[in-house]
Amino acid sequence: DAGVIQSPRHEVTEMGQEVTLRCKPISGHNSLFWYRQTMMRGLELLIYFNNNVPIDDSGMPEDRFSAKMPNASFSTLKIQPSEPRDSAVYFCATGQFSGNTIYFGEGSWLTVV
Amino acid sequence: AQSVAQPEDQVNVAEGNPLTVKCTYSVSGNPYLFWYVQYPNRGLQFLLKYITGDNLVKGSYGFEAEFNKSQTSFHLKKPSALVSDSALYFCAVSGGSNDYKLSFGAGTTVTVRA
Numbered sequence: 001d002a003g004v005i006q007s008p009r010h011e012v013t014e015m016g017q018e019v020t021l022r023c024k025p026i027s028g029h030n031s032l033f034w035y036r037q038t039m040m041r042g043l044e045l046l047i048y049f050n051n052n053v054p055i056d057d058s059g060m061p062e063d064r065f066s067a068k069m070p071n072a073s074f075s076t077l078k079i080q081p082s083e084p085r086d087s088a089v090y091f092c093a094t095g096q097f098s099g100n101t102i103y104f105g106e107g108s109w110l111t112v113v
Numbered sequence: 114a115q116s117v118a119q120p121e122d123q124v125n126v127a128e129g130n131p132l133t134v135k136c137t138y139s140v141s142g143n144p145y146l147f148w149y150v151q152y153p154n155r156g157l158q159f160l161l162k163y164i165t166g167d168n169l170v171k172g173s174y175g176f177e178a179e180f181n182k183s184q185t186s187f188h189l190k191k192p193s194a195l196v197s198d199s200a201l202y203f204c205a206v207s208g209g210s211n212d213y214k215l216s217f218g219a220g221t222t223v224t225v226r227a
Contacts, residue, residue, distance in 0.1 A: 004156075031213060043203070043217040050213065091156055100164075101147065102215060104156035 004105035006092050012111045018080040021108045023092030024073060033102060034067055034077050035091040049075065082112045115140035117206050119218035127226055132194040134221045136187045136204030146187040147205040147215065148178055157203060163187060174198070194225045
């Protein structure tokens with residue numbers, strides 16, 4: 001199994017630009033999570049999808065952040081416009097059903113200058 | 114609300130010595146408990162989990178963890194640490210099969226010296 005695939009691995013962008021992060025879940029997994037990791041705040045859950053439907057987006061910082069899951073094989077996290085404080089590592093994680101193990105991708109390392 | 118505490122920011126041990134990384138949790142109902150490890154510039158890797166059954170859970174790379182309900186703890190252990198075990202370790206808890214939300218601790222940095 002290829003695991004959770006995230007792209008890009010690294011992104012450096014200028015403030016105000018749009019950033020799109022992508023995630024391909026493990027085949028057969030019906031739960032998908034987007035997390036953000038920073039030194040100051042640790043791991044934060046941004047949004048959770050189940051069967052492609054957003055269930056909980058209470059962790060999304062503000063309207064500049066949006067996430068979609070158009071099908072079972074693909075999800076995006078978009079930041080528009082980006083700000084320096086958005087610099088972080090963004091992880092996608094997927095699992096087979098609620099309450100059980102989730103598996104993380106290698107992360108997208110975002111730097112906004 | 115559920116939460117996880119990892120009381121030690123850092124743990125330092127010599128190679129060959131036992132390693133323990135502490136974790137306590139707070140959750141209503143029967144918890145699902147997890148340990149993950151993160152190596153530099155990598156994603157989190159699943160080590161082991163407790164859902165039900167034997168309180169001693171064995172996982173990857175020789176790690177094990179003991180669930181203690183009375184002390185609400187789930188400490189990670191390894192009898193003989195390796196330099197390659199140096200990494201960031203996260204404990205996580207969910208409220209059971211109907212709870213999608215995994216709450217992570219702040220992480221403990223383990224350094225194993227040769």
